[in-house]
Amino acid sequence: MTLQANPTVTVFERSPDEGRGLARDMRVRWALEEVGQPYDVRPVSFAAMKEPAHRALHPFGQIPTFVDGDLSLFETGAIVLHIASHHEGLLPLDADAHARAINWMFAALGTIEPTIVDREVVLYLERSESWFEQRLRTVEDRIRGRLNDLSRRLGDADWLDGAFSAGDLMTVDVLRRLDGSGLLEEYPSLYAYVARAEARPAFNRAFDAQRAFFNAAGAM
Ligand SMILES: N[C@@H](CCC(=O)N[C@@H](CS)C(=O)NCC(=O)O)C(=O)O
Structure with missing residues (x-):
């Protein structure tokens, strides 16, 4: 063997x-x-x-x-x-739910993460620029826009689409990159969503x- x-x-x-x-x-x-x-x-x-x-x-x-x-x-x-x-x-057996979970994975990586990475670039690479403060504000407002839309979609649900899936895993992992920024705390339902995922064994x-x-x- x-x-x-x-x-x-x-x-x-x-x-x-x-x-x-x-x-x-x-x-x-x-x-x-x-x-x-x-x-x-x-x-x-x-x-x-x-x-x-x-x-x-x-x-x-x-x-x-x-x-x-x-x-x-x-x-x-x-x-x-x-x-x-x-x-x-991590992926539902039902074909449509399966596709939607993958949809959320792509949304996390393609629509949410880039705005969060932009903020990291500003903080780590552009701090000495004269326009740093202005750019940081712009980028953080863009993140707020995404968080606002996401929290509206999540509503009172525990997870984005039924049971916990790879879509939630990716979304939460992306949101965790906001740790220390204070931005997630502005959206209590998303803060609770991340905490719920972080409580998983x-x-x-x-x-x-x-x-x-x-x-x-x-x-x-
Ligand atoms: N889109 C890639 C991003 C990978 C990425 O940015 N990795 C970071 C660590 S989290 C890295 O290796 N950074 C060092 C570098 O780019 O030199 C993925 O999701 O796998």
Whole structure:
């Protein structure tokens, strides 16, 4: 009998978020925990991420990557969709509900995340510009627009479309990147939505694993 190796996820050797679980390996770890698939992690330094060996896995020199046997993937949307498609639990069986859950994954990555990443770019790369304050306000108002629309759609529901799905997982992971901004707190229903997802045992296992990894890397 051949023993099937676990899938391997690449992660920051030392995450700049200091264990807050904001790097994008978190959504992959979380999806794997939700479906009960054990996995291995392989740390990559910032320098190694830009080397040819890593670029063979990730053309843009980033993390995470996901290697499962002969399959190698490098976009978190594709990785989470792959995990959800090969295990039960993250995508509804009903065909239309299945399509809508994937719809929410795309919305998280294509419509919500870019506005949040814009804010990170302003904060980390444009702070010394004369127009910094003005641009930050503009970008934050754009985020508020997305949060307003999302909270209107969520309404009083626990999850975006029936049971918790990969669409919620991706949306919550994207919203978590607002940690510390104060923006999410302006939308109590979304704040509660994120807290509800963060209370899931699978989220906690993923979070604790990345935190333990960060702590161990710091101790070396
Ligand atoms: N669209 C990609 C984004 C990947 C990404 O931005 N990864 C970040 C970590 S969260 C990274 O590697 N940053 C370092 C860099 O770009 O040099 C995905 O969702 O997988």
